[in-house]
Amino acid sequence: MRKIMVSLALLVATIAAGYADDYTIAILPKATSPDYWKAVHAGAVKAQRELESSGTHVGLIWKGPSKDGERDAQIKEVEDFVGQHVSGIILAPVDSKALVPPVEDAADVDIPVVVIDSPLETNAIVSLVAPNNYDCGKNAALCLGELLDGKGKVLLLRTMERYANTEARELGFLECLKQRYPDIKVVSSDQRAGPTEESAYTASAKLLDRFGKDLQGVFTPNEASTAGMDRALKDAGLAEGKIKHVGFDSSDQLVNALRVGDIQGLVVQDPFQMGYLSVKTMVQHLTGKGSVPKKIDTSSQLVTSDNLDDPKCKNLIHPPVSQYLN
Numbered sequence: 001m002r003k004i005m006v007s008l009a010l011l012v013a014t015i016a017a018g019y020a021d022d023y024t025i026a027i028l029p030k031a032t033s034p035d036y037w038k039a040v041h042a043g044a045v046k047a048q049r050e051l052e053s054s055g056t057h058v059g060l061i062w063k064g065p066s067k068d069g070e071r072d073a074q075i076k077e078v079e080d081f082v083g084q085h086v087s088g089i090i091l092a093p094v095d096s097k098a099l100v101p102p103v104e105d106a107a108d109v110d111i112p113v114v115v116i117d118s119p120l121e122t123n124a125i126v127s128l129v130a131p132n133n134y135d136c137g138k139n140a141a142l143c144l145g146e147l148l149d150g151k152g153k154v155l156l157l158r159t160m161e162r163y164a165n166t167e168a169r170e171l172g173f174l175e176c177l178k179q180r181y182p183d184i185k186v187v188s189s190d191q192r193a194g195p196t197e198e199s200a201y202t203a204s205a206k207l208l209d210r211f212g213k214d215l216q217g218v219f220t221p222n223e224a225s226t227a228g229m230d231r232a233l234k235d236a237g238l239a240e241g242k243i244k245h246v247g248f249d250s251s252d253q254l255v256n257a258l259r260v261g262d263i264q265g266l267v268v269q270d271p272f273q274m275g276y277l278s279v280k281t282m283v284q285h286l287t288g289k290g291s292v293p294k295k296i297d298t299s300s301q302l303v304t305s306d307n308l309d310d311p312k313c314k315n316l317i318h319p320p321v322s323q324y325l326n
């Protein structure tokens, strides 16, 4: 009886919105404040508009905590949307293990889940839309190794525990350094940036205070850790290439730092395309039109001051967010 009442309420709400959606899809990012997630959202809206123009009405519900790491909140969001019987859930899991039970509960009641950005330790999903994060970490190591001419001391500032995607980047970075640059010494790789730029700044300042006097390079594997380290290097007078900084993602702050030489390289993903493909993939699954790949690779690109203004890089670092999010 409750299920019928909930479904009716959802139907009434969507009809009141002007038309009954064919599908209602909940999109749950890891966070909403980083620029990265705004690009994911914009890409999802682009897919929604394209589907609308071809006659498929898709309602999108975009919901997430403002900052990273809100594990319990995200678990409750998944549970709530399962209770509301949405058509499908697109999820960027903040914990590769803790989100497994609610996702498997969704699958048990035939609510499909497409995972984006960061893997989840279950097969009960329709597809994973994400880049090869291990290779992204390798590319960061190759960039830093070249910048240091294969020698010197570096550190890795990790992000969050059980963030499967950044853990893959960190592993790819460390293993590639060890294999390709045996004369580069990693002086620290066990400290974490935490969920925000502020927590990353604090962690970075402590590391620079301890190692900064004899350090040639740093790697930071996501937007918040890169922004925090960038600020800490500036405050310590170690920016402007004094310590080579290779980071991840793009934002106005990070791209500006790259342009002025405070950051030497950014591994940039394509979050806009990730959001776009996740909605298209979900709707393809829901309509039963053709099989959906279990893994859909999205691209990444090492951006430096040399290629920053190339068209391909420009599209990645300046996705058309304002065209789709008002």
Ligand code: BDR
Binding pocket: 030, 031, 034, 036, 037, 117, 118, 165, 221, 222, 223, 224, 248, 249
């Ligand atoms: C960053 O967090 C990661 O999950 C994304 O891939 C991106 O690197 C965005 O806040």
